[in-house]
Amino acid sequence: xxxxxxxxxxxxxxxxxxxxxxxxxxxxxxxxxxxxxxxxxxxxxxxxxxxxxxxxxxxxxxxxxxxxxxxxxxxxxxxxxxxxxxxxxxxxxxxxxxxxxxxxxxxxxxxxxxxxxxxxxxxxxxxxxxxxxxxxxxxxxxxxxxxxxxxxxxxxxxxxxxxxxxxxxxxxxxxxxxxxxxxxxxxxxxxxxxxxxxxxxxxxxxxxxxxxxxxxxxxxxxxxxxxxxxxxxxxxxxxxxxxxxxxxxxxxxxxxxxxxxxxxxxxxxxxxxxxxxxxxxxxxxxxxxxxxxxxxxxxxxxxxxxxxxxxxxxxxxxxxxxxxxxxxxxxxxxxxxxxxxxxxxxxxxxxxxxxxxxxxxxxxxxxxxxxxxxxxxxxxxxxxxxxxxxxxxxxxxxxxxxxxxxxxxxxxxxxxxxxxxxxxxxxxxxxxxxxxxxxxxxxxxxxxxxxxxxxxxxxxxxxxxxxxxxxxxxxxxxxxxxxx
Amino acid sequence: xxxxxxxxxxxxxxxxxxxxxxxxxxxxxxxxxxxxxxxxxxxxxxxxxxxxxxxxxxxxxxxxxxxxxxxxxxxxxxxxxxxxxxxxxxxxxxxxxxxxxxxxxxxxxxxxxxxxxxxxxxxxxxxxxxxxxxxxxxxxxxxxxxxxxxxxxxxxxxxxxxxxxxxxxxxxxxxxxxxxxxxxxxxxxxxxxxxxxxxxxxxxxxxxxxxxxxxxxxxxxxxxxxxxxxxxxxxxxxxxxxxxxxxxxxxxxxxxxxxxxxxxxxxxxxxxxxxxxxxxxxxxxxxxxxxxxxxxxxxxxxxxxxxxxxxxxxxxxxxxxxxxxx
Numbered sequence: 001x002x003x004x005x006x007x008x009x010x011x012x013x014x015x016x017x018x019x020x021x022x023x024x025x026x027x028x029x030x031x032x033x034x035x036x037x038x039x040x041x042x043x044x045x046x047x048x049x050x051x052x053x054x055x056x057x058x059x060x061x062x063x064x065x066x067x068x069x070x071x072x073x074x075x076x077x078x079x080x081x082x083x084x085x086x087x088x089x090x091x092x093x094x095x096x097x098x099x100x101x102x103x104x105x106x107x108x109x110x111x112x113x114x115x116x117x118x119x120x121x122x123x124x125x126x127x128x129x130x131x132x133x134x135x136x137x138x139x140x141x142x143x144x145x146x147x148x149x150x151x152x153x154x155x156x157x158x159x160x161x162x163x164x165x166x167x168x169x170x171x172x173x174x175x176x177x178x179x180x181x182x183x184x185x186x187x188x189x190x191x192x193x194x195x196x197x198x199x200x201x202x203x204x205x206x207x208x209x210x211x212x213x214x215x216x217x218x219x220x221x222x223x224x225x226x227x228x229x230x231x232x233x234x235x236x237x238x239x240x241x242x243x244x245x246x247x248x249x250x251x252x253x254x255x256x257x258x259x260x261x262x263x264x265x266x267x268x269x270x271x272x273x274x275x276x277x278x279x280x281x282x283x284x285x286x287x288x289x290x291x292x293x294x295x296x297x298x299x300x301x302x303x304x305x306x307x308x309x310x311x312x313x314x315x316x317x318x319x320x321x322x323x324x325x326x327x328x329x330x331x332x333x334x335x336x337x338x339x340x341x342x343x344x345x346x347x348x349x350x351x352x353x354x355x356x357x358x359x360x361x362x363x364x365x366x367x368x369x370x371x372x373x374x375x376x377x378x379x380x381x382x383x384x385x386x387x388x389x390x391x392x393x394x395x396x397x398x399x400x401x402x403x404x405x406x407x408x409x410x411x412x413x414x415x416x417x418x419x420x421x422x423x424x425x426x427x428x429x430x431x432x433x434x435x436x437x438x439x440x441x442x443x444x445x446x447x448x449x450x451x452x453x454x455x456x457x458x459x460x461x462x463x464x465x466x467x468x469x470x471x472x473x474x475x476x477x478x479x480x481x482x483x484x
Numbered sequence: 485x486x487x488x489x490x491x492x493x494x495x496x497x498x499x500x501x502x503x504x505x506x507x508x509x510x511x512x513x514x515x516x517x518x519x520x521x522x523x524x525x526x527x528x529x530x531x532x533x534x535x536x537x538x539x540x541x542x543x544x545x546x547x548x549x550x551x552x553x554x555x556x557x558x559x560x561x562x563x564x565x566x567x568x569x570x571x572x573x574x575x576x577x578x579x580x581x582x583x584x585x586x587x588x589x590x591x592x593x594x595x596x597x598x599x600x601x602x603x604x605x606x607x608x609x610x611x612x613x614x615x616x617x618x619x620x621x622x623x624x625x626x627x628x629x630x631x632x633x634x635x636x637x638x639x640x641x642x643x644x645x646x647x648x649x650x651x652x653x654x655x656x657x658x659x660x661x662x663x664x665x666x667x668x669x670x671x672x673x674x675x676x677x678x679x680x681x682x683x684x685x686x687x688x689x690x691x692x693x694x695x696x697x698x699x700x701x702x703x704x705x706x707x708x709x710x711x712x713x714x715x716x717x718x719x720x721x722x723x724x725x726x727x728x729x730x731x732x733x734x735x736x737x738x739x740x741x742x743x744x745x746x747x748x749x750x751x752x753x754x755x756x757x758x759x760x761x762x763x764x765x766x767x768x769x770x771x772x773x774x775x776x777x778x779x780x781x782x783x784x785x786x787x788x789x790x791x792x793x794x795x796x797x798x799x800x801x802x803x804x805x806x807x808x809x810x
Binding site for chain 1: 490579
């Protein structure tokens with residue numbers, strides 16, 4: 001193998017090559033370097049990179065038994081490149097979006113103006129299983145609800161970028177962004193001197209700053225913790241990585257206890273007060289006294305302390321109401337309502353099955369659409385119309401009619417592709433992009449984010465639980481095509 | 485430091501030390517066999533006895549052959565004290581506290597585990613010396629990293645505590661078992677073979693050269709004195725107890741020679757017993773009984789450490805159910 005002579009974009013939008021097969025300006029230099037490698041060099045480096053991942057223990061658990069089968073999250077060496085001007089547009093769009101979403105969440109738990117003004121139908125919000133009544137009237141520290149967001153972006157065949165969903169719960173993947181970059185630097189040191197790539201290594205510092213900002217009392221060194229469900233959770237590596245990089249304690253529910261109106265952790269010297277909890281446990285499991293009583297992962301009494309303003313929870317409980325895919329469909333209206341602006345990065349067009357007209361259209365076009373449950377993620381609970389069988393179509397038609405509120409549909413996008421190293425040659429594979437946004441004193445967007453790639457030929461599902469892998473994502477800092 | 489984290493650090497370090505000691509036992513026995521006089525039976529049972537798992541072994545394998553013992557001690561995942569089980573348990577503990585140790589330590593431990601998990605038993609049987617040397621080196625590398633890049637604060641002291649208590653226990657077991665077996669022949673004659681056997685005992689604690697420089701000639705009494713009561717040799721029981729005591733006091737902040745918790749009291753008593761003991765008295769009163777009692781007392785120290793630092797403190801008088809490691 002020497003290069004891309006045999007590579008074909010197959011009529012898809014390719015992030016690296018224009019339709020006529022010429023290199024996109026931002027990718028020009030990378031392609032030249034890759035073509036300059038001696039025979040077999042890339043394959044050799046790919047194998048070395050995979051071995052390094054195994055050594056570093058950068059793995060996720062496939063299922064949770066005692067022996068815990070660990071797999072590396074597949075990593076492809078060829079980076080995905082975003083030029084400076086496109087990134088500037090994405091960044092603006094994400095900041096606008098998060099700003100508006102935070103105002104929206106605060107509103108629906110307080111005055112509900114947007115519902116009263118009829119911009120978003122009240123019953124859509126209030127009927128969401130993610131709308132948490134115990135959070136009504138709460139004022140999270142500094143007025144921020146959605147501190148950490150991992151918004152999924154996709155590019156359609158015509159080059160347009162859309163927002164697919166926001167992931168305001170516990171978005172995973174940022175540890176892979178940081179680790180992938182380190183791995184790339186180890187594997188291809190010579191590429192980095194040449195290109196001006198925006199750094200991602202400061203994410204842990206940005207995160208720690210944001211978490212500390214939430215402590216409004218005058219506490220000299222606030223105790224920040226990361227709360228994990230435990231070592232058998234599929235994202236455990238990330239929890240541990242973030243705690244390690246920030247130098248804060250990684251705690252499990254059993255390490256925490258509510259006493260005298262505060263949250264404490266159990267230490268070798270007794271109980272120590274905790275001020276901020278970056279929790280990687282879903283709302284339902286946070287506090288068995290407030291939510292699911294059978295939860296063993298949470299901390300009994302946590303919500304009471306939170307309500308009293310004596311601990312900060314990140315993200316704020318209740319935030320996920322904006323993750324409901326039906327609510328998400330209203331984001332353009334939400335932005336217009338609170339900010340008086342037009343949405344910058346558009347939503348994927350969405351049909352809401354609770355609307356009769358939409359439902360009729362969806363049922364007639366099931367073989368063209370992607371149907372999703374309003375509150376499922378991870379590639380579960382969805383129908384990809386063009387790839388599904390007739391029986392599956394019928395099954396979803398029945399489900400939609402039974403519970404229209406719970407389903408939305410979107411056109412099947414022709415996701416853009418990036419070259420991937422397969423054995424000794426390149427093939428195009430579909431990708432999405434998950435940038436990470438922090439909302440503290442300001443809104444910060446990590447340059448790039450996690451590029452997930454569907455490694456199965458032709459597949460559109462990029463989730464790691466379903467055969468997806470990842471790539472390093474390079475946001476260039478200069479104008480495209482120029483040397484630094 | 486979180487109690488759960490302290491406990492995991494302590495056990496991480498104990499398990500790695502345990503894996504290293506198992507490798508030492510097997511390696512020395514292999515050497516001993518090479519030097520055994522013609523006609524003498526290779527002895528594999530004492531090896532299993534050293535680890536204290538002789539009953540489990542007999543049940544599962546019966547006869548103590550070379551293959552059976554090496555498999556049981558190195559690769560048997562059902563034997564909780566085999567090398568592979570110890571490294572796995574050490575790694576699982578490390579995995580749950582990765583944020584508290586440096587990435588180099590984690591990678592080294594992960595490497596050691598992958599080494600054993602991916603080693604074919606066939607290769608290890610054919611090249612046992614190479615294999616067990618790798619294990620020892622992996623443990624040394626881990627401990628070296630721990631000493632050189634981990635801050636010598638509370639976590640490091642729990643690491644020390646686990647390592648030293650495990651080592652004190654294992655050194656006492658080496659002395660106990662070997663003394664039993666070697667004793668009859670040694671009273672009879674001073675043959676070269678006796679020298680070799682006692683030498684092997686020292687080798688298994690990597691103490692041969694250090695012993696030579698201290699005592700010169702090899703005599704059973706001096707070997708026992710060296711491995712139990714030496715103040716400077718880092719694998720002797722007294723040395724381990726003294727350093728463990730220092731770490732325990734560094735954790736609590738209580739001055740030495742005083743105590744603020746049961747673990748400090750019991751460890752202090754045990755260390756004093758060794759500090760003021762003489763080898764001829766120990767031998768006269770019965771070495772085996774002495775060591776047996778020592779191991780029991782050391783287990784009590786372990787229990788006290790658990791109760792003092794790791795056990796969940798009850799809140800509002802509610803008792804708490806927990807699982808412990810051993």
